[in-house]
Amino acid sequence: MNDTAEKIDYSATLYLPQTDFPMRAGLPQKEPELVKRWQQMDLYKKLRASAAGREKFVLHDGPPYANGNIHIGHALNKILKDVITRSFQMRGYDSNYVPGWDCHGLPIEWKIEEAYRAKGKNKDEVPINEFRKECRDFAAGWIKVQSEEFKRLGIEGDFDNPYTTMNFHAEARIAGELLKIAKSGQLYRGSKPVMWSVVERTALAEAEVEYHDVESDTIWVKFPVVEGSAELEGASIVIWTTTPWTIPGNRAISFSSRIQYGLYEVTAAANDFGPQPGEKLVFADKLAAECFAKAKLEFKRVRDVSSDELGNLVSAHPLAGLGYDFKVPLLDGDHVTDDAGTGFVHTAPGHGREDFDAWMAQARQLEALGISAKIPFTVGDDGFYTEDAPGFGPSAEGGAARVMDDNGKKGDANERVIKALIAANNLFARGRLKHSYPHSWRSKKPVIFRNTPQWFVYMDKELGDGTTLRSRALSAIDDTRFVPAGGQNRLRAMIENRPDWVLSRQRAWGVPIAVFADDKGEVLLDEAVNARILDAFEAEGADAWFAEGAKERFLGNDHDHAKWHQVMDILDVWFDSGSTHTFTLEDRPDLKWPADVYLEGSDQHRGWFHSSLLESCATRGRAPYNAVVTHGFTMDEKGEKMSKSKGNVVAPQDVMKDAGADILRLWVMTTDYWDDQRLGKAIIQTNVDAYRKLRNTIRWMLGTLAHDKGEEIAYADLPELEKLVLHRLSELDKVVREGYDSFEFKKIARALVDFSNVELSAFYFDIRKDALYCDAPSSLKRRSALYVIAKLFDCLVTWLAPMLPFTTEEAWLSRHPGAESVHLEQFPTIPAEWHSPAVDTKWEKIRKVRTVVTGALEVERREKRIGSSLEAAPVVHVADPELMAALEGQDFAEICITSAISVVAGEGPADAFRLGEVQKVAVEQKLAEGQKCARSWRITTDVGSDPQYPDVSARDAAALRELGVGV
Template sequence: MTDTAEKLDYSKTLYLPETEFPMRAGLPQKEPELVKRWQQMDLYRQLRASAAGREKFVLHDGPPYANGNIHIGHALNKILKDVITRSFQMRGYDSNYVPGWDCHGLPIEWKIEEKYREKGKNKDEVPVNEFRQECREFAAHWIKVQSEEFKRLGIEGDFDNPYTTMNFHAEARIAGELLKIAKSGQLYRGSKPVMWSVVERTALAEAEVEYADVESDTIWVKFPVVRMSEPGVALETGEAYRQAVIAQNADGGVLGDLQGSFVVIWTTTPWTIPGNRAISYSPKVSYGLYEVTAAENDFGPRPGEKLVFANKLAEESFAKAKLQYRKLRDVTAEELASLVCGHPLRQFGGGYEFPAPLLAGDHVTDDAGTGFVHTAPSHGREDFDAWTDNVRELEARGIDTKIPFPVDDAGFYTADAPGFGPDREGGPARVMDDNGKKGDANKAVIEALIAANNLFARGRLKHSYPHSWRSKKPVIFRNTPQWFVYMDKDFGDGTTLRSRALKAIDETRFVPSAGQNRLRAMIEQRPDWVLSRQRAWGVPICVFVDEKGAILQDDAVNARIMDAFEQEGADAWFAEGARERFLGSRANEGWTQVRDILDVWFDSGSTHTFTLEDRPDLKWPADVYLEGSDQHRGWFHSSLLESAATRGRAPYDAVITHGFTMDEKGQKMSKSLGNVVAPQDVMKDAGADILRLWVMTTDYWEDQRLGKTIIQTNVDAYRKLRNTIRWMLGTLAHDEGEDIAYADLPELERLMLHRLVELDRLVRDGYDAFDFKKIARALIDFANIELSAFYFDIRKDALYCDAPSSLRRRSALVVIRKIFDCMVTWLAPMLPFTTEEAWLSRNPQAVSVHLEQFPEVPAEWRNEALAEKWSKVRRVRSVVTGALEIERKEKRIGSSLEAAPVVHVSDTALMNALEGQDFEEICITSAIRVVAGEGPEAAFRLAEVPGVAVETKLAEGTKCARSWRVTTDVGSDPDYPEVSARDAAALRELAALGRLG
């Protein structure tokens, strides 16, 4: 033994991994440092500069509401958007992300009002623009807070210049879009039943409500049949109506057996009965005339009374009223069409002496109730439609078709509800109070129906009912004057807003595709678009109207409005003297200034104008809109309608939707259940990249689950992925940047390059399809299964122990370098912190991985034949690995290097694949022998790999002190008697290079 050999520490002669990239990520500490670095280097501006001149890709940000800390839904949403914009940026596009915020509307106004109430202050006593300024400051505060929280998630965008709906230019553009619609003749003032929040004193859009279970009073009400009528024949009303009823009912031959009968309706809103104007039935439902034979109730029908029901629902209804009955006969649709009923309150204090005709309606079914629908056009969309669809026929018959306003904005009955409104002793009854609690209206109506002997039965029902998503209180449906946009009025070019929107939907890509049918169904069925809200904080409906509601069309007036809004914001509309300022010489013409504000959905639906159109760093239309699936009725919907109305198409080419985040049991997160997962907590404990990895590995198109167990699962997956990256970094510490011709690479290296070709296509297609789970799963499996457990495991011996000149070692370094570059850049959009740390560790002089492009992977690396061959090699290897695992479990070997198995192969194709392979290296054994044949019966086999059997034998020879392989040539080199010949040659070469220390 030489003196050199005596002094050698063999571990120091190996090319062992060397890296400062820590195994423990410490993400909660490291990530804020990287955020600070990106801000100091102005990464956003560098990204824009690097992408100058490229084709633009624009994801337009759906604005979150500026009124609180972000929650897990925000995190999911922003991470998805960030991954999309980053992935396109790193694939040759100028992919600029501009964040935005929704700033107007009731939630912020409500917060300021709450602050006032705490101080005993009355909002109405505060000048409106002073109040609006407080709302503006509130929104500005939360924009700043949310910006920092989004940046902590790793979101990269123009946070120094976001868009906000309260920016003066934005308010001017929103107003301008309204004026365009008004000029096209599509804006009108009308009255329709809308969802109304008594608590908040404003109309609500469908997107502003959520549904919760409530228990309601339910009543079955008798409408007396008073006469038969003929279509086109006028009906009397008032006193003449009463006299005609008396005269006709005296003649039993006219009504026949329907004389004295009642049509029975069922409703969960007794308070709407004063607004009743008709009864709806369905020609598709079978009806019958029934007679009460016995009664066990305290009120209601008595024996001998005759009632009309849907046949399918009669038994259930009579049982509810504790009645016995017999069926007299069926009643035809023709008979129903000719019936006229009296209002069930016609004997209550006057004011209800009008007929209640029966109207055919498609909304009527015999699934529940009585088969007849109480129709109060003031209090429901379907009721309104049933009434207005028949208005011509009703007017021809002399019926007053004016729709009443029975309930005011505070939930009190008005004079249009005689006996319950201001004329009621003790004051008007109330449907709901200021706290969202049930008022005395139901009780008053039910008592009046009992007194009139027109209550059939009553009960209670638990059912789903709309609530304001802000106040969490129930809403009511009430007829109010509002501003609308027509859905079906011709623009003058043969199109309507509905037809334009439906065409745009057909031309839009939806991910997932089911979103297209969902949005289409909503547009097909939606009523005219209600724009007005009765609040203070927002962009006003900046038009002037005459006494008939006609809108002033004056370009000079509109120009003054737009100029003022541009300079002063929408506050200009509410300033003292605004009317005279804008009308100018027309101020004395009697025009009224509208004081309602625009629904915030019109604000957000207009963001494409002042963001995509007005910013030179963006483009119109957007490539993508991405939001939660609830936005089919929200932002996707309002953006589509606004753009279709003013530009004839959607402002987006594609719509992506994500689901909602539940807890680990699939329950909705709520503070009361204690199952809320806050993104701030996840980042503090585990790091933002863990949260991002969860987003990337979940089916975000559907509802997802999140909790401690799921977070830990992602932590574990992240650690494995990080360790793979860390090992590559450590190994590449010995990379000298050499390149080797593809043809000179060993088969195993060419196999891995083939896999990079396959993955490159998968990654690019996955990012195009917004299928991030497919990418994440493929890359994680590649790292764990194909790299760590296969390729790296096989090549560790060569990489650590081979001589500096070894082609095998040098080739592996070349390929690992390419794998590292691909893996880290492919993952960069998903895990921006980890990949940045890894990239800078590998390339200390680099600026940022996020300024890189995905590497070009040469198509000539694709080698299907090689891949097929190696799939056979790996099948045989799996049998060897299985056999060795048993030996380890039985403690007959400690390491696979102690083994020298005999592999029996009877499958010719598998045998041919092994020809020329260094199979002992592939199986990580010290020796191996492959022989043709079935092998002994006791040999190890795997059922899924027929034709292979393995006998496990111990390796013969001595364990090499350097590589730990057991070989027969240890000591063959007298200068290095403790190592194998391969290792001795490596040591000699290292010594010649002066690398033995």
């Protein structure tokens, strides 16, 4: 060894990776710094300026309630939206995200009332606009908190100018939409059974209800037949119900002409009350035996009872003589089944939608028979019986019975009704039943179905153009793209079967139903009055409706103030959110109507998707969206619902504090978000591990590109391996763009992660490290690899930017220190020449053979016959002509990362290594001959061939000379 060689530090002559991009991400510390940087540079405005003049792509934000810190569902939702808007922005669109908040309604009003109760304060003693101001201030405070939490997630949008339903302009527009509906004749005041919260004193929409199992009283009740059949007079029709308290509201019995009924006689009884031997009762044949068993009775079947015979019957009310002395007709109803009960349905039109529909369908015929079709108001808003429930109302002995108290607990109504039925000898049997029952999703307390005057929008009224609101909505659903596709059928089924839309709520915080109506419910339609209302709302907000002198101010001198009553109900909050498309999409010049997409949780098929569809179809004849994307709900790692009581809640704030927002975003991107997802410590760690591998791939590229001179290499001059990598980029470009178009983020994330780990780190980079580190500056192979890695970096980092905004920003600024932001970039345009299926096909064959070689090398390492693959010089026997042809001209030793390799035609010896999945390839292991190069560590026979560099190979000696080392 000469003096020159002894002095050379070969590691200093290698092009080893050099980068300040840390291996340890430190996301919890780095991400807030980037958020601050984006705010200081006003990234949002720069994005808008860069996109000026482009085609708009608009995702309209479904508004969360401004009443608490964000939870994991919010994080999932906002991350998905952010990925969509960013991906379209980086693909040539003006994709502006405007966040919004739902500010009215019970969620916020309830919080203020809770604070009042804690202080012993009575809400009813506080002036309404003072109370409304407290609600407004409460919402404003939480909007600020949630804004910061969303920004910490990496959400980019117009947080300085969001939309809120309590903005004065928004309140004016919401009221204006209601007035449009009133003007078109779709608004009416009616009396129907609605879901009513006694606890909250208001009607509820289906979207405000959730179902929980409860145990209820259940009773079988006899209705004595009094008219219609001499043979059946003296017999009783038996009904079954889980709501005994609704018996005072009974006005009919429903049966089905599709069911077989029979007359039965009691032959023996072993009970304390109820039927005795000789009594005759009518049941559905399928259910009779089960019912008699419940009552501990023996029986015999007497004869058939036809549906024609049933249709002529009239029964007495089971509480006749106590103020219920009216006829109870039997009605043929499609809703009656023989799956449970008796085959007869107790029909209380004031306490159920199907009961109401069955009653109203035959109201005229009943009136003609002398049966009043009037529906009683048996239960008040406080859950107490009214005077329409004789024997149980205010004048009853002991005072009014109560269905439910202010805390949602069962009152005494059931027991008092049951005792009265026993006294009247009309209770057949009683029991208990566990079943699913509607609860308010806010108070978590049961609701009741109660007939009460409310304001509705017709679903089936003809609108002057041959359509109805229902037909318009169904047509709009057909014209909408749903992701996943099943959402279309779900929303369609809801629209097909829904009743008229109940708009009114008996609360204080919201946009009022700003109309005047007379005693008959007719609405005043006066453009001048409407203009005064809307002008006031625009200037002062909806508080103007509740201000002193509002009635006189708006009616003016043109109308009789005594005739017209100011409606004081507020609008269902779903009408507010259903109207957001008007004051956001239509009124903001940086957006457009209709939206390209709405994205929310699957519960919004009955919520925001639903109300937005109805509102827009009622006023504009079509949906306010072109596509609807749905996500599921986040469960814990066991697939159970998260709850504080279980201690299994995963808070996004905790994940960001411990791991970073990009870890949370990566989890969202790698889940099947269309379905329910799972999240917990183990899943977070899995994403941390996946992120670390991806980050290290980016880090290695940055380090390698530190030696990049920015040289362009003509495609024709590139080595075949580089052409293979560019071909894969061309294929991935299609996967990425189609994935973002179809909102299939998992497909993109999986493809990019696998490409990084398998095709780059474990294949291309592994092969090219030797040339990149050791080749001479002039080496075409080295320069080509740098050129391709630069393209890889640009593609991967921009493609990932919508998903991992923090990491990609950090990487982009590390590569391009003078750049403003990766988020101001566009996805790279992939040249058509990069797409080369022929190269891909050829290299698929080369990689097959390589798989066998690497398998053989792994055996040698395991058996400790070699330490590094560079110690090997295998002989590869190939009996497949196509595989042999693919290897021709290749530096297969470099591809397999061995110091030498021999490829020969033939089957190879019997004891050679083989893989079952790759036929006609065998590997015979041999050790490399020669000496180990002190610079590249390859074992070659030409080490020392250059006397100036006696301990390196000829390739390395040439590189050292070109570098001017030791010269």
